[in-house]
Structures are given as structure tokens and as C-alpha cells.
Amino acid sequence: MRVERMGIDGALLFVPTPHRDDRGLFTRTFDKLTAERFGLDPAAFVQDSQSRSRRGTIRGMHGRSGRGEAKLVRCARGAVHDVLVDARPHSPTFGEQVSVLLDDETFATLYVPPGLLHGFQALTEQTDVCYRIDREHDPSEDLSVRYDDPELRIHWPLPVSAISDRDLSAGSWAQLRDRLCGPNTTIGE
Template sequence: MKFTTTTIAGVILFEPTPIRDERGFFTRTFDAATAAEAGIDPASFVQENQSRSSAGGVRGLHGRLGAGEAKLARCARGAVLDVVLDARPGSPTFGVVETFVLDDVDHRQVYVPGGCLHGYQALSEVADFCYKSDTYYAPGEVAVHPFDTDLAVPWRAPLGALSARDASSPTWREFVRDTLGLDDRAGL
């Protein structure tokens, strides 16, 4: 398994080497030594979650304030457009959006550091999305509207289901001003 850094500070892309034959495939989904080499404490993950989405469905952009919640995300079935928004004031990439296609063919994974907002769109008929987290689930996530035109997320499929919570989330400008308490032009 190899890893590379990406545009957003602290976001890491992991790429395994699946072995394929007439039976299907085998791939490594986590490697503690590779995580440690990438600067991630492999023992920090305390919970793993899975969600299933239908074609076009969008979840996010969600996260936690402060130290946040770090995630190691992958798509176990189907394909998703994974989206990361750097919401860490003081970060050199604050306000930057980066996207990745995660699927059940290449088995790439994205490490999302705490303080970033995260979401995805199902690109296949059904998408099973899995992620390890360094914190236990607790209410209190913050969110930004995934279709905010200032963010210009390049959603790839016709838009499907969106939760009422996500649909009523603030824009990036509102989030920066009202939630982070910064000048609403920051990060734009």
C-alpha cells in the first residue's frame, strides 16, 4: 500500500494494490505500518462506521469543531465522489475543497484530518461507504450546505436524496462568519 499527500494540508490518499484472479480480488484495507509512516497513529481509530446510499444521494458536508474528528474513508461497494473541505482556521489550505473518487475497483482511501468537513455522493446504484474514526460518535456535528455555489463542489452525478438537515445547513460564508466567528470573506 502506498500513500501520497494531497492539496489540502494533512489529507492523505492511500492506494493499495489489489490482487485479482478468476475468483475476484483480495486487497488490504488497513495497514498500521503504512499509516504510521504517513504520520497517523494507527491506534487512534476507536470506531468504524458504514452507510449505504442510493445513486446520486449526497451526505455532508459534516465535521466537528476544534480538534475535530479524523477519518479514514473508503467505498466498500460501488463508487462515491468523496469531498473534503478544509474548515481549520489558520490552515494554509483553509476553504479549499478537494475531491476523490473512491470505489470497489481501485480501493483507494482518504484520510481526512480533524477540523475538515467531509461528505460524499453515491456515483453507483448502491454505494457502501465505510470509515474509521478517531472519536466515538456524539451529537454536535457542524455542517455546510453541500451545494453552496461559493464552494463549487464538482458533483458528478444527477443529484439524488439530501437529508433535511443538510438541505438547511448554512452556506460556507455563513458558517465562517456565524460558526467560526471569522470575517465571512475568509477562505473564499
């Protein structure tokens, strides 16, 4: 399994090597020893979740306050355009974003460290995304920023076909940045 650093401090992409033959394929989607080599505690992940979305759906941008949450995210069916935004005020990559294609061909797993905003857009008619999360969900700690925030300028490859009311009513990056860092803070300060 190959591991790539994602350009945001602590974010990793685990890329397995699927074995393909005339029957189909077999691949390992998680490896405890590889995770440990990169500083992850496999036993820390206490919840597995799955979402199903149709083409064009956006889910995000979500995060957690407090100590945040770490996630392992992979696309089990179809493909997604996956986006991370660093919302950790003291991080060297605060305010930066990266995106990656997760799909059912490469079976890559994205490690999302605590303190990042995460979201994705489904690129296929039926898309299943699986998450391993290191904390129980506490709705009182939910953070969100609008998917189309003008300051973040996230590029979504398809027109939006569906988005939740919650995501439509999310606040701005400027509001979250002020909450995390204080008013009048700019990226890079």
C-alpha cells in the same frame, strides 16, 4: 501500498495493490506500519461505521467542532465522488477543496484530518462507504455546510436523487467561516 498527498494539508490517499486472479481479488485495505509512517496512530480509531446510499445521494458536507475528528474513508461497494473542504482557519489550505473517486475497484482509503468538512455523492445504484473515526460521536459538535453552497461551488457529477433534511437545512460556508474566523473574513486571510 502507495500513499498520495491530496492537496489539502494533511489529507492522504492510501492506494493498495489488489492481487487479482481467476478467483477474484484480495487486497489489504489498511496497513498499520504504513499509517504510522505517515504520522497516523492506528490505535486512535475507536469507531467503525458504514453507510449505504443509492445513486445520486449526497451525504455532507459534515465536520466536527472542538478538536474535530479524523476519519479513514473507503468505498466497499460501488463508487463515490468524495469531497473535502479545509475548515481549519490557520491551515495554509483553509477554504480549499479537493475531490477524489473512491470505489470498489481500487479500494483506496482517504485519510480526512480533523477540521475538514467531508461529503460524497453515490455514483452507483448501491454504494457502501466505510468509516473509521477517531472519536465517539457527539451531536453537539456537528458542523455542516450546504452541499450546494454558492461560494464553495462544489461540483457534484450527478443530479441529486436524495439528501437528508439535516443536510438541506445546513448553513452556508460564509456562516461557518464567520463562526470560525470572525465576520468579514475571506478565504486566504
